[in-house]
Amino acid sequence: xxxYRHVVVLTGAGISAESGLATFRDRDGLWSKVDLEEVxxxxxxxxxxxxxxxxxxxxxxxxxxxxxxxAHRALAALEQRIAGEFLLVTQNVDDLHERAGSRNLLHMHGxxxxxxxxxxxxxxxxxxxxxxxxVCAACGRQGSLRPHVVWFHEMPFEMERIARALAGCDLFxxxxxxxxxxxxxxxVADVRxxxxxxxxxxxxxxxxxxSLFAERRHGPATAIVPAYVAELLAG
Numbered sequence: 180x181x182x183y184r185h186v187v188v189l190t191g192a193g194i195s196a197e198s199g200l201a202t203f204r205d206r207d208g209l210w211s212k213v214d215l216e217e218v219x220x221x222x223x224x225x226x227x228x229x230x231x232x233x234x235x236x237x238x239x240x241x242x243x244x245x246x247x248x249x250a251h252r253a254l255a256a257l258e259q260r261i262a263g264e265f266l267l268v269t270q271n272v273d274d275l276h277e278r279a280g281s282r283n284l285l286h287m288h289g290x291x292x293x294x295x296x297x298x299x300x301x302x303x304x305x306x307x308x309x310x311x312x313x314v315c316a317a318c319g320r321q322g323s324l325r326p327h328v329v330w331f332h333e334m335p336f337e338m339e340r341i342a343r344a345l346a347g348c349d350l351f352x353x354x355x356x357x358x359x360x361x362x363x364x365x366x367v368a369d370v371r372x373x374x375x376x377x378x379x380x381x382x383x384x385x386x387x388x389x390s391l392f393a394e395r396r397h398g399p400a401t402a403i404v405p406a407y408v409a410e411l412l413a414g
Contacts, residue, residue, distance in 0.1 A: 182414070183350040183377075184263035188254060189366055191270045193355025193383055194400045198245040198275055220331045228311050228322070235326045236308040238272075239291050243306060247279035250354070250404035255280030257408045266344045268337075270356065270363050272328045287335040287363065293327035296320065302327055335362065345369050352379045352407075355400050358386030367391045381407055 192202040217223050218234040258265045258281055267284045269276055272291040276284055294305040294313075301317035311322045329335050345351065351370040358364050367388055370376045380392040381403050389395055396403050 183261075183411070185344075185348045186257075186261060186263065186265050186350045186352070187344050187348040187370075188257075188265075188267045188352045188354065189270070189356060189363060190254070190267065190276070190354045191356030191360075191363070193357075194248075194250050194404070195245075195271050195273055195275055196355070196383075197250070197399060197401050198248045200241065200245055200273060200275075215331060221333065224325060224330070228325075232308075232310050232326075235291065235328070236310075239306070239308070239326075242273045242275075242291055245273075245275070247275040248401050250400040251275050251279035251281070253405040253408040254354075257411065258283060260412055264344075264347075266341075266348075268341055268344075268363075268366075270360065285337045285341065287329070287337060287341065289326070289328035289336060291326060291328055294324050295327040296323050297325055298323040338362065341366075342369070346373055348373075349376050350379070351376050352381060353386070353392070354381045354404060356382065356386055358388035364388055379407070 196202050213234065218231050224231045254267060258267065265283055267276060267281050268287055269284065270288050272286065272289055274292050292304060292306055293302055294309055295302045296315040296318060298320040299315060299318040301315060303316065309324060309326065313324050314321045315323055345366055348370065351367065353367060356363065367378050368391060370378055371391060378392045379394045380386060380389055381396050383399060384397055385395065396407065
């Protein structure tokens with residue numbers, strides 16, 4: 180582990196799938212069952228906020244029914260034991276990394292267990308169902324609250340901080356990602372342009388960008404992530 184001093188880990192839906200959360204882009208994922216243009220865009224929310232709220236309410240309830248798995252816990256252990264810098268960037272909107280013990284963490288696609296006011300920008304924790312009848316605690320506006328997640332056609336959060344971390348890292352690990360959702364799918368190319376970082380893909384099966392990684396391991400996240408972390412910590 181001493182040879183790596185600045186580690187960036189990217190996680191996607193595949194790491195939470197083994198906890199029981201549905202992925203979005205797999206053959207049987209959520210986007211094969213629901214039209215993303217009807218539930219996952221700003222326009223959809225403007226057209227039918229109640230329908231979009233109902234969809235996210237179901238996701239929010241499901242997130243609170245599941246538990247972190249061995250892959251989440253392994254990454255928390257890595258963060259706690261690394262001597263250098265560590266940043267976990269997740270595309271996931273669940274809180275399983277936090278519950279596993281991760282602390283230096285960015286949710287680039289937002290957090291389902293938070294709500295945001297479109298009128299004043301206030302963000303606060305929210306674990307119950309959300310609807311158009313709710314009132315913002317900060318500005319008193321009714322109907323302005325939305326899930327604090329990044330929808331299609333919206334910019335992910337913390338991109339400048341992520342770019343700085345990628346530029347300075349010497350190990351980049353991508354876990355449970357499809358490799359076709361940008362900008363996250365482009366992170367490995369960004370790292371490769373820097374020329375000094377080792378790149379690793381840990382995924383159930385090869386992602387669309389698998390050939391860009393110097394090292395690739397494929398299998399269930401609950402098996403390959405703890406094994407890889409154990410190797411890092413032993414080294």
